[in-house]
Amino acid sequence: MTFDQLRLEGVTRRFGSHDALTDLTLTIERGEFIALLGPSGCGKSTALNCLAGLLPLSSGQIWQDGTRLDPLPPERRGFGMVFQNYALFPHLSVRKNVAFGLQMRGLSRAEVRRRTDEAIRLVHLEDQTGKLPGQLSGGQQQRVAIARAVVLEPALVLMDEPLSNLDAKLRLEMRTEIRRLHQSLGLTTVYVTHDQEEALSMADRLVVLRGGRVQQIGTPEDLHTRPVNRHVADFMGFRNLLRLRADAAAAEGTGVVVEGDGVRLRGTTVGAVAAGATVVAAIRPEELSVVEDTTGDGVAATVEVVEYRGREFAVEARTGSGIQLNIRTSVRPVPGDKITVTADPEHLLVFPDDGDDT
Structure with a gap:
């Protein structure tokens, strides 16, 4: 049948x-x-x-x-x-x-x-x-x-x-x-x-x-x-979820700068995001990059835990304001290292904050 x-x-x-x-x-x-x-x-x-x-x-x-x-x-x-x-x-x-x-x-x-x-x-x-x-x-x-x-x-x-x-x-x-x-x-x-x-x-x-x-x-x-x-975004594989503030929208209407608590990153909006509104920025650990340049957009953090995962390292770092970041990188840092993390704006997805954390 x-x-x-x-x-x-x-x-x-x-x-x-x-x-x-x-x-x-x-x-x-x-x-x-x-x-x-x-x-x-x-x-x-x-x-x-x-x-x-x-x-x-x-x-x-x-x-x-x-x-x-x-x-x-x-x-x-x-x-x-x-x-x-x-x-x-x-x-x-x-x-x-x-x-x-x-x-x-x-x-x-x-x-x-x-x-x-x-x-x-x-x-x-x-x-x-x-x-x-x-x-x-x-x-x-x-x-x-x-x-x-x-x-x-x-x-x-x-x-x-x-x-x-x-x-x-x-x-x-x-x-x-x-x-x-x-x-x-x-x-x-x-x-x-x-x-x-x-x-x-x-x-x-x-x-x-x-x-x-x-x-x-x-x-x-x-x-x-x-x-x-x-x-x-949260359910389909692990992502870092950062509650931040939308600072300014780009001219095309999908780019946005998000910042707060020592974080400043560029991302792509998903849904209606108003300038000045609280947002949730989501990004996978493998889509974060550790860079040497400390100028411009990025997040300053301190490495706390490093785990070897075969071809990469799983890194847990924390910002000065206490925000935890999970990162996947091919470069092995050492606990206590001061690092700067950036993200490709295409991969940093910025959602309106509905206030529901369940």
Whole structure:
């Protein structure tokens, strides 16, 4: 079963007086890998459960091409789901776990065997078919859960933080495996995670949520390099966040000088920034430069901590007014060194200060 578009229109879910998800509007094209991304409590799992039919909508609609899905129960939506805790039947073998859904659909014995064999082959578990889930590693159990979902040849595969219980090495392996399966089978996938690196490496588009509301939808590159607000900038990989004052806007209207507490830097505005207003300047550690010239724009700071990270050094420095800066540099400073730090104005993003630090 396939579709051309899956549309979520104003999808909202309330629990009592609390809005867990508010006005989620999203169009998913066939074959896309969409990641719902955000911190705990942002509404990403709620969105997935609404899409799966495990939670009724408080308002809004879900459409699969011309068919409205939200009134339908989960079993009539034709979606496959992979859970965080695997949710395997502990008393059934790998083969029987994978075959269960096909048997419940009344397929012939030959068809069940053919599709089960194919799904098990896809996840490289041919030599584990007779084992029980308790005899498998965490990564192998997750492979069984994925095989059980894709064997149904679903229109959409929903994955709810499927790698969060695995160790770092297994997460990397399974990340590649899930992306490979998505591409080789032509799946359409919606994937929930709080891990930015995971989402950036796997998804075609990301949906960043905060407090139940969409903050930004875009490609990994869009969100990584062009966040639309300070909350996305803060969440999508570490950035130094400096609360400063906008001193003067450049003629083209996007350049700005920000200063305060011994800091003076040039940046690029994102959103409406008025001269004299309090702003939040955001910049990644690797986009800060340590320079010898102490004249002009920059930040004077004292090195406190230096960590070797292979091809670079992670440096923690502090200004005279107590502002902490995290820097990545190829030059090794020594704790106690006095340094001057500058930033490329294109990379220093300046956002209006909404006063919300949560």
